[in-house]
Amino acid sequence: YAAKTGSQHAYIFDEETLAYRLEQNELAVALVSAADRGEFIVHYQPKVDLASGEHLGFEALVRWDHPLLGLLAPGAFLPLIDDPRQIVAMSQAVIHVVCHDLRTWKNMAFSPGPVAINMPETLLINESGFNMLASAMRQYGLEWHDLTIEVTEDVFINRHAEKMRAAMMRFREHGVLVSLDDFGTGFASLLHLRNFPCDELKIDRSFVADIGLDKRSEQIIHAIIDLSRNLGKRCVAEGIETQAQREFLREAGCSIGQGYFFARPMSSLDVKESWFRQPRAAAK
Ligand code: C2E
Ligand code: MG
Ligand code: MG
Numbered sequence: 237y238a239a240k241t242g243s244q245h246a247y248i249f250d251e252e253t254l255a256y257r258l259e260q261n262e263l264a265v266a267l268v269s270a271a272d273r274g275e276f277i278v279h280y281q282p283k284v285d286l287a288s289g290e291h292l293g294f295e296a297l298v299r300w301d302h303p304l305l306g307l308l309a310p311g312a313f314l315p316l317i318d319d320p321r322q323i324v325a326m327s328q329a330v331i332h333v334v335c336h337d338l339r340t341w342k343n344m345a346f347s348p349g350p351v352a353i354n355m356p357e358t359l360l361i362n363e364s365g366f367n368m369l370a371s372a373m374r375q376y377g378l379e380w381h382d383l384t385i386e387v388t389e390d391v392f393i394n395r396h397a398e399k400m401r402a403a404m405m406r407f408r409e410h411g412v413l414v415s416l417d418d419f420g421t422g423f424a425s426l427l428h429l430r431n432f433p434c435d436e437l438k439i440d441r442s443f444v445a446d447i448g449l450d451k452r453s454e455q456i457i458h459a460i461i462d463l464s465r466n467l468g469k470r471c472v473a474e475g476i477e478t479q480a481q482r483e484f485l486r487e488a489g490c491s492i493g494q495g496y497f498f499a500r501p502m503s504s505l506d507v508k509e510s511w512f513r514q515p516r517a518a519a520k
């Protein structure tokens with residue numbers, strides 16, 4: 237953000253960029269202890285049956301409840317994390333909140349379905365992710381099938397790919413469904429997909445957003461749905477915002493979806509007080 241001018245070694249600062257950098261710096265510093273202060277909270281977005289609108293489960297999405305700025309989405313703070321220990325601390329917080337909420341819902345006799353947790357690579361390089369989930373589940377008296385995990389294609393091309401494969405196998409052996417998130421946006425090849433232990437492909441929302449606008453994206457969606465069917469995997473679409481998108485996906489053979497059209501990510505309070513109390517099936 238500083239430009240050298242001539243030989244005077246004078247620097248011209250772009251005030252706005254400087255302010256932005258300082259702000260990012262402050263955020264990064266506060267982020268280090270956010271987990272200790274209990275500032276990570278979790279919102280839940282329903283996964284539904286595309287035909288009936290029936291509730292099937294949730295995806296857990298982390299938010300940082302910043303004391304001054306309010307709720308921040310992952311895009312505003314995940315890129316600021318450079319220390320893997322911070323990822324571990326955040327994930328630990330997310331896992332505990334999710335297991336706690338699951339316990340509460342089950343105690344209230346709701347059927348939340350499995351909750352999907354986004355698992356970062358850091359937790360898959362070794363057994364830490366698995367152990368973390370296992371001990372939280374024990375603490376809250378949950379079953380393996382109460383949870384699923386979402387991983388991105390990066391796990392294939394990571395230099396620890398073999399260790400990741402082993403970690404994923406471990407989850408699957410225990411009956412945890414493994415979902416490949418943002419499918420179609422990474423750099424993985426179909427060869428990786430062949431060798432990779434997963435149960436579900438999640439069509440990235442960038443393709444869904446193009447439905448009705450770009451024939452190429454529509455063709456890619458068809459290809460992903462065919463691929464998942466031929467490989468014996470489930471297919472889920474994310475980012476469904478319109479009835480037209482939902483219809484297209486359903487007709488193309490995708491049976492599960494999530495998106496603002498059905499529900500935005502919501503607090504656990506809203507899950508309890510409104511989502512589980514409204515008649516949904518067939519209404520949509
Ligand atoms: P993702 O796992 O692909 O999550 C889906 C994102 O799409 C979420 O963004 C969700 O709020 C958003 N979304 C859902 N429906 C719609 C829709 O209809 N339209 C649009 N425009 N967006 C929709 P969010 O919550 O900002 O999360 C962004 C990413 O952050 C996630 O992408 C995931 O990669 C990461 N993330 C979220 N929670 C966690 C977490 O607990 N741990 C880790 N490691 N990463 C997380
Ligand atoms: Mg996800
Ligand atoms: Mg996704």
Ligand code: MG
Binds near residue numbers: 418440441474
């Ligand atoms: Mg995505």
